[in-house]
Amino acid sequence: QEGGDQSGEEPGTGGMSQAGGMRPPWNQEVTPEERLPSATEPSRQWSMVRRVLTAGLLFSLLLGFSVLLVYIFRSCGPGPCMTPVCWDLLARYLASGNTSVAPCTDFFNFACGQAKGTDYSFQALAEENKRRLRRILEAPGSWHLGSGEEKAFQFYSSCMDTDAIEAAGAAPLRQVIEELGGWRISGNWTSLDFNRTLRLLMSQYGYFPFFRAYLRPRPTPPYTPVIQIDQPEFDVPLKQEQEQKIYAQIVREYLTYLNQLGTLLGGEPNKVQEHAFLSISITSQLFQFLRPLEQRRAQGKLFQMVTIDQLQEMAPAIDWLSCLQATFTPMPLSPSQLLLVHDLEYLKNMSQLVEEQLSLHRDFLQSHMILGLVRTLSPALDGKFQEAHRSLIQKLGELTERPPMPARPRWMKCVEETGTFFEPTLATLFVREAFSPSTQSAAMELFTAIKNALVSRLRRIPWMDEKTRKEAQNRVTQLQVKMGAPEWALKPSLARQEYNDIQLGPSYLQSFLSCVRSLRARIVQSFLQSFPYHRWQVSPWGVNAYYSIPDHVVVFPAGLLQPPFFHPGYPRAVNFGAAGSIMAHELLHIFYQLLLPGGCPACDTRALQGALLCLKHHYETIPLPNGTFFNGSRTFLENAVDIGGLAIALQAYSKRLLWHRGETILPNLDLSPQQLFFRSYAQVMCREPGTQEPQDPYSPPTLRVHGPLSNTPAFARHFHCPHGALMNPSSRCQLW
Template sequence: MGWPVKPVGGPGEAIQEEVEDRGNKSGEESKEPGWASGMRTVQSQESSPEELPMEWSRQWVVVRRVLLAVLLFGLVSGNSVLLVYIFRNCGPGPCYSPACLDLLAHYLASGNTSMAPCTNFFSFTCGKAKGIQPLEDENKSRLRRILESPVSWHLGSGEEKAFQFYNSCMNTHAIEAAGASPLRQVIEELGGWRISGNWTSLDFNRTLRLLMSQYGYFPFFRAYLGPLPVPPYTTAIQIDQPEFDVPLKQEQEQKIYAQIVREYLTYLNRLGTLLGGDPGKVQEHASLSISITSRLFQFLRPLEQRRAQGKLFQMVTIDRLQEMAPAIDWLSCLQAIFAPISLSSSQSLVVHDLEYLRNMSQLVEGLLLKHSDFLQSHMILGLVGTLSPALDSKFQEARRILRQKLRELTERPPMVGFVVKILLCLKGCIPAHPRWMQCVEETGAFFKPTLAALFVHEAFDPNTRSAAMELFTAVKDALISRLQRVSWLNEETRKEAQDRAMELFTAVKDALISRLQRVSWLNEETRKEAQDRVTHLQVKMGPLEWVLKPEPARQQYGDIQLGPSFLQSFLSCARSLRARNVQRFLLPFPHLRWQVSPWEVNAYYSISDDVMVFPAGLFQPPFFHPDYPRAVNFGAAGSIMARELAHLFHQLLLPGGCPACDTHALQGALLCLERHYAAFPLPNGSSFSDSHTLLENAADVGGLAIALKAYTKRLLRYHGETTLPNMNLSPQQLFFRSYAQVMCKGLSSQDSQDAHSPPILRVHGPLSNSPAFSRHFHCPRGALLNPSSHCQVW
């Protein structure tokens, strides 16, 4: 039989032992006097071998309690210090680099932190952004500094001609001194006009050829080179409707129509008077010119109507077009425009509105029979508007007044948004920015290869390029990952896209595929095709090949003759540019066909080459900098990248664009998104077309989600994230703040022709559809930017 074993050291057990021992001896001890009893107790504590362990155990219990308390306190205190140390040294710390401090100043100057982010994040971000210079203007300022720097270039080089042209453009004293003389010389070369009393009746088609080939003015139709919309995307000559100075449609409100006609007539009268015309003749010819423009407008058909009828891309030969629209000598005109391309009557063309060309030809034939001199005046008046940027201040002021008057008219309902795009983008109009910016834009257009190399050398060093590629890789991975979750894609399509996704730019691919995985309306086959397309997409980041090796392109400036007047320099550069554009489409190298300047901000996608370009101008402060917190780069430049990638799948969202998809789920997602945006109020009673902007809204929402996913994955892989000091924003909050910063534009720039929603909706729409936004900004349920439901297209 074993002996029972008692645990040692417990206070309850020690007390119990003491009680039991005293109970056993109570009979003896009670017979002694009290002091003896007390003495015995003392003596027993000191000398009794039975009682010594019991008393020592009681003291040890107390000591152990104290030691345990001290140890526990030390552990808690030590862990607290350790956690503080870890958070201070491993958590996001403030960035004090010069780039970050400049960005901080920019954000503080543009935002209005008194606004509640959960109810008006647009004002929270952009409330004071009215005076902030946009990135595009900042890039132009950089070009200005380059063009105005004192540098000596090799005689006759592209750099020298670019600098000479810019200086000639800035020499307003010489332009004013020349007055209208250079323009009168141009009119004489075209045979003159009856307004000035001297007119040599030239052949109509000869004048038309000169206008289009030598002066870049297309009064009755536009002709240009462009890729076909279907594989193999070969280049073809395309004929489209012309561009007009003003809209003169008869169905406009009669009062507004009459006011537009009156203002445009005043403008044309002023042009004729500045060119020395007789006021009576000027009035007569200007009135008929307006009548011609109004008739041509009546022949136009909306783009949607032509697309619905299958008549947006009609293939016809030059011979066939000659039969349908005989007033134009098509072969000689097109040969002059696209020289040195050799054309024949059997050459195929792409015509975008054949019915318009028929009606236009009949109108021209009638005018040639009765009013050929008026037709000549109509063409010359239009040319003067095209050449306005190269003329003196009197012509520019006339253009500015016309633009201002027409803008005032368009601010009156119901004309709001109807002609804003045309009015804000009048061909040859004088921009509302300083002279240096106009000269930078023109120099950049005519000497793009030269300025591209100078800009890239100045603004896109290897570190920036490397950081930009890392950012795109992350975004593309996120997009491919998004595709995995799109439910309306079939399994075969999904698998193929995944396999290809791993071949190119790992980080960006994951985010995109992941996003597509969550789209419920994609079937597996379409999902796979979408992922496959993303994987094999070619990407050009920053400078293109022709920028890095610009010498062959610079040698193409030999045909430019500058002077003696700025107008002559302008025309010489314009002719050289048109010739280079034609030559570029004859070359077998796709990168030579790009039209995006490195200093531009917008990305560009080529259908024919399946290449997407993110120009160097995009990767500039305040959208991107290698020293910025990753949250800023992913929120601003990263969201732009993701949105452009989402544009690759616009076709799937169109009616009939994805026959194998779950169309019911897709339409439900699109309807959800349309209602989601319609629920947001707009200031000042402004409005927009939900259906017109639906595709862009889907790209905005998808782009934000993809960029956020890419940023989140990047945080898991890399440490050392930073924030901006004194802004009290977490990295995730800074991500959303940077996204909204991209949209800081005034509502006045919105018009009905713009495919995008107003800037305030481009902020609130995507953010309110992101549960992560409301979580990181602690938005209460039911707040404007934390609605009860969300939509998922991508």
């Protein structure tokens, strides 16, 4: 029988045959009596009705229970965050992302495809913090009259008063040049002692024409303060290996600029051109004395400790003791004072060049120093000087094929200068405005979750031996964390200090120079005092976190823990994915040394090197937007902590999801909590792909997104990426 039962039994018989004494129903004879209604038939009908009613009741109960379950699951599941901060964040994500791109093939464009210019996340946040400072500085009646706060507000106001600056013109600058002895360009020049002029430039104007000198902690224990002598910074983008044609064009543009400066200061055109030409010649010769950092590192001469006496013998043109003493007063110096020198050969050659110029062209050397000072002071001068400098930067950028720098508004420059000179005051005002105690508490709770996840993860790292593992866990638990602002910024007595040594006016340039001297004196004084806590290397409104090796401290400024990276009202997925991954990244800097060759002798070297090679290959196989591939040999350490930072933040977030209810998501974004976590991680990295600096320690932004995410199985799982897609490769690396 086709399509029927092949057993030989008819359907509906229950498998009983005639041999069993029962006739099949189609052969049964029905008697007349049997055709009469039976007495039991009504009960049979009622039984059927009862069964129908029971089935209906059960169906109703099941339906009601299902509705109840849906309600319960919806109530316990992630609901949309409808607060204003979440709507603002949603707008940011929609503005930077490109949801038409498949996340499994190009998650960078999915998250950052429309980010242009200042949409670079860190840069945008830094500018937003400066806007907040601007609102504070421009709010009437925000300061205490007669206090240090008042001077900060007055300085900002004078910086913004461009009418007064334009009216003063070059007169305040000419007064400065007269104090330095004048110059032959204007026909009024007194041949003063070279070292006297250099001493004034360094101590009174903060300008170092031939080298840089500043205080810093010693690079090795006991980390006491030491004067460091470095190569100078040049305004001209010359390179050791540069095409002769480009080199000549750069020199011509810079010569034109120096001619403009001399002319604006009333110099005679012929004399200006002659002095400008010799100045650029001196700059070019000094540049030739420089040795690349890589070369000095390879020779083991990254820095050398010498006494002032020893340096005086090797570079005698400079009166080192008197120049340094004037610059770092009241720090007591002696000929036996140790200095940290970064390029001794440069200083020797520089000294020889200065001696030659002193014997042949003393007046030209004076002009060279003054032209350099004018260049550095141009931001505090009137519009003609600033425009000349902007034009130079633009033309040099075109010659070196660097992207043009966008013009910055005046208020931003004034905010930055006020912040530099009056940091204690602005730190307190910013923290009070942008980092409340509840925000700090939420940020510390997030950091604790990240730190605990790292401690837990260290137990499972395969290449660590037991001793190294325990030491690593101890290092993490003993770590200090500084969050928000330094201790002194939260003390009103320090924040409102009088700045008695600052004299504001009569011109903005004079106010600026008075602030330069005051700041230098405060820096020196702070190094001379015993400092019981870590010296912050960033301002509280800055956006750069860092780990300090000497103090074993990790620092997260208040300016970083702001939207779109962090807010107490955000979904946890956002805070863990953005700020949490940044925190984990900084924590992993503790273990940089272990990843270097020979950095962990007791570890399983083969397993460690295998993981690092895997990581290197992983990044080299991810294409860049232009179809090329990136050699990550210079960035492999940061790649390693990028991948580890994401893994640790994800582990901490997953644990938080497991033990805490009430998770939320962003409305109308159609992303689950886990997807929102990865989206928030990528948002931190949003940046135009072509903005990579040559010495950037980080990989290009596309790799900083695709590298860690494609190495994370959970990403492919939550975004349902097909096997073999860019974000779901066939193999992954296990380093952390």
